[in-house]
Amino acid sequence: MKQLKQSKQLKKLKQEGKLLRIFLFDRLLYLLSIVIIVIIFAVLMELELVLYGGYVHSATRNYFVFLAIVIMLAVITIDYLRQRKYYTEVLVSTTPTMDLSESLLFQSAVTKEQQAVNAMIQQLHTAYLNQLGEHRRKQERNHHFVLQWVHHMKTPVSIIDLLVEEDAEQVTMQSIREENDRISSGLDIMLHTARLEKFAVDLHIEEVAVHDIVRKVINLHKKQFIQFSIFPHLEGQLTVETDVKWFQFLVQQLVSNAIKYSKQKPGNKNLRIVCTSSKEQDRSIGEITIIDEGIGIAEHELPRIFDPFYTGQNGRLVEESTGMGLYLSQLIVGKLGHTIEVQSTIGIGTAVTIKFTSSGVHHFSQ
Incomplete structure (x- = not known):
């Protein structure tokens, strides 16, 4: 002792x-x-x-x-x-x-010096906590997305297995094609979500003909348009400065959403994709608006449609809804320096507008 x-x-x-x-x-x-x-x-x-x-x-x-x-x-x-x-x-x-x-x-x-150093340490600690919190939120979103994505991919795989087992000689090719498209779409979303973390490395800004990209996306979805009696219409032409690959993925997400929430309605439906440009305060403004005649979004749900994994009431009606399409779209639009707006009415349809602000915006007559 x-x-x-x-x-x-x-x-x-x-x-x-x-x-x-x-x-x-x-x-x-x-x-x-x-x-x-x-x-x-x-x-x-x-x-x-x-x-x-x-x-x-x-x-x-x-x-x-x-x-x-x-x-x-x-x-x-x-x-x-x-x-x-x-x-x-x-x-x-x-x-x-x-x-x-x-x-x-x-x-x-x-001393004043000690107090100044103390204040600086507190500020650095606050900045560190903010960055750490943002990193943790990103990790949580990614973890949540991976779990949802895996669950989402299991559904089409199970359906394909059932189709093969029930009708081994004459498999319903159309159903298999639909499920395969769902798998392909899910993989595409997963790939682009992973790439978002290194967005700057994968970015190449150039003059892009928006109408050409829209035509390409329409051709990619032509079977779905025919299957669900949806008639796409492209109006106007527009060239802007953006990244081809990211912008095409963005348009694909918005067109896929339009198809997804239009196929529930019976009869023929139109899907208008309008490219326009105008002058505002001596700046060239171009925009593309995708207008569907789908089931629409409730007004009280509009403020939350860009939240990750939020599907709302429509998510209960559409099996393949993941709540990631508009979330990723908003992230990509923001990183490209554009803006996105959504207007919708239940039972009438939804209009999604992407606005470009660039000196490189050009307009051509149809």
């Missing part, structure tokens, strides 16, 4: 000695300047004593030197005691086992 007590006292003395060394080292120049001043004064007094013999008594000189040293030691001691707690906190915060929150608890800052 006695040895343990002595060990603790020795450890405390060592820590105190370390604190004192740090404190004195920071004030070494200050101490040297005072010592030099005292020495110069003592030399001058000695010269005065030699030259004027007894004009300045040696006891007076010695008293001044002694007094100066006492005052200097008193000031240093008071300053050390005043800042000792702060140095202790700093010393504790630099230990390998320190906790991040403990490293910010510099409550004993005394």
